[in-house]
Amino acid sequence: MGPQAENMEYALWFNFPATNNKDEYEAMIIELRAENENVGQLSRLATTYYTELSEEVYVEVCDQPAYEEVVVKNITSSNPMDWRTPIIEYLVHGHLPSDSLEAKKVHNRSFKYQIYQGKLYRKCWDGPLLTCVATEVAPKVLAEVQQGWCGIHIGARSLAIKITRAGYNWPTVVKDATAYVKRCDVCQLMGNAPQLPTSALTPVVSPIPFAMWGIDLVGKLPKAKGGAEFAIITVDYFNKWVEAVPLKKTKSENVIHFLGKTSSHLGSP
Known part of the structure; x- marks a missing residue:
């Protein structure tokens, strides 16, 4: 029914299986046909082809449903020890x-x-x-x-x-x-290629500079200028810093003097 009380006939023709009960709608159409003769054209859609209808009836053919039914699979587990x-x-x-x-x-x-x-x-x-x-x-x-x-x-x-x-x-x-x-x-x-060497890594023995020293007394060496034939050497394990002093004789006083001089500006190990 339009705004000016005009009657407009409009129908839908489904070219796919519908879930509605055809018998129930057929019974409704027959009952309406007895009350209103104008519904006769529309009622033929249930039993005939839409090409046999009057030209005044507008028929829209639907080849597929407007809403697609999607079957959702529940993700369940048959394992009783499921988390x-x-x-x-x-x-x-x-x-x-x-x-x-x-x-x-x-x-x-x-x-x-x-x-x-x-x-x-x-x-x-x-x-x-x-x-x-x-x-x-x-x-x-x-x-x-x-x-x-x-x-x-x-x-x-x-x-x-x-x-x-x-x-x-x-x-x-x-x-x-x-x-x-x-x-x-x-x-x-x-992926990114690893840049580490294939050889085993060497662990760091000393965590900070001058925390660990290595001291050695070398000799007897060929006599140098001044008559020095020995040398006392210390090496820092962290940064490989080297301190060396030539000695003429290997006396305890010379070693104590070297350690005191080295510790004054490098710190005690």
């Missing part, structure tokens, strides 16, 4: 593990989770709820995010962040992402 089971049991039924330490852990962790429509979600302060997936499903999520249609070979930390932004979560997501990247051949080929 989600204790949290779900506590949030739904209030049951805690018999172990007091494990019960305290479950109680403290439960504040971060929420049950919605029978599934466990992780609360996120900067985004929507995150779907908690089982441990055996985690490798499939890693593979899809890393190598799927919109995947990209990225580092472990970026992969964990991308999984979180995709709406998934499990406790060991960072650890699993690191292990997955290490096993990925493409990530290893395209």
